[in-house]
Amino acid sequence: MHKKGKIVILVLVLIIVFLFSFTLNAQAETEKQLSSGQTVYVSIYSNIYSGPKKVPHELASMLSIRNTDAKYSITILSADYYDSNGKKIESYIKNPVKLNPFASTHYYIKEYDKRGGSGANFIVKWSAKNKVNQPIIEGLMLGLGGKGVAFICPGQVITEH
Numbered sequence: 001m002h003k004k005g006k007i008v009i010l011v012l013v014l015i016i017v018f019l020f021s022f023t024l025n026a027q028a029e030t031e032k033q034l035s036s037g038q039t040v041y042v043s044i045y046s047n048i049y050s051g052p053k054k055v056p057h058e059l060a061s062m063l064s065i066r067n068t069d070a071k072y073s074i075t076i077l078s079a080d081y082y083d084s085n086g087k088k089i090e091s092y093i094k095n096p097v098k099l100n101p102f103a104s105t106h107y108y109i110k111e112y113d114k115r116g117g118s119g120a121n122f123i124v125k126w127s128a129k130n131k132v133n134q135p136i137i138e139g140l141m142l143g144l145g146g147k148g149v150a151f152i153c154p155g156q157v158i159t160e161h
Contacts, residue, residue: 084119
């Protein structure tokens with residue numbers, strides 16, 4: 001398969017995985033919890049291993065942040081990328097990012113970027129002037145080698161502000 005074809009497949013799979021995840025999250029959340037800010041932990045995998053010889057499979061990763069509130073904006077204060085040892089690798093947000101109602105943003109980590117390792121993560125901090133629906137913050141991973149693999153890691157709130 002040509003490189004262009006692989007990119008098209010990668011984009012289509014990411015879209016399908018994201019839409020499926022969004023539908024499941026919307027159905028599962030029967031009781032809405034409002035918040036004016038949180039710190040969220042998101043697992044990100046630069047690679048995964050398989051087989052008895054622990055063969056590494058490199059993955060492209062994307063941190064997705066979606067404002068689910070219909071009325072109010074939220075502000076992304078930070079999105080810091082950490083490696084498997086808990087060492088900060090990079091801050092992806094230099095200045096706060098405003099997300100209007102139903103707006104989204106993402107941060108992409110290329111497939112060949114191995115800095116994070118299998119235990120990498122993002123710590124995302126966000127705030128809002130009003131109590132709002134909690135944003136959807138997820139890590140999406142995709143690898144096309146072999147049979148291909150795609151999965152999502154939902155963010156976990158670690159601090160309420």
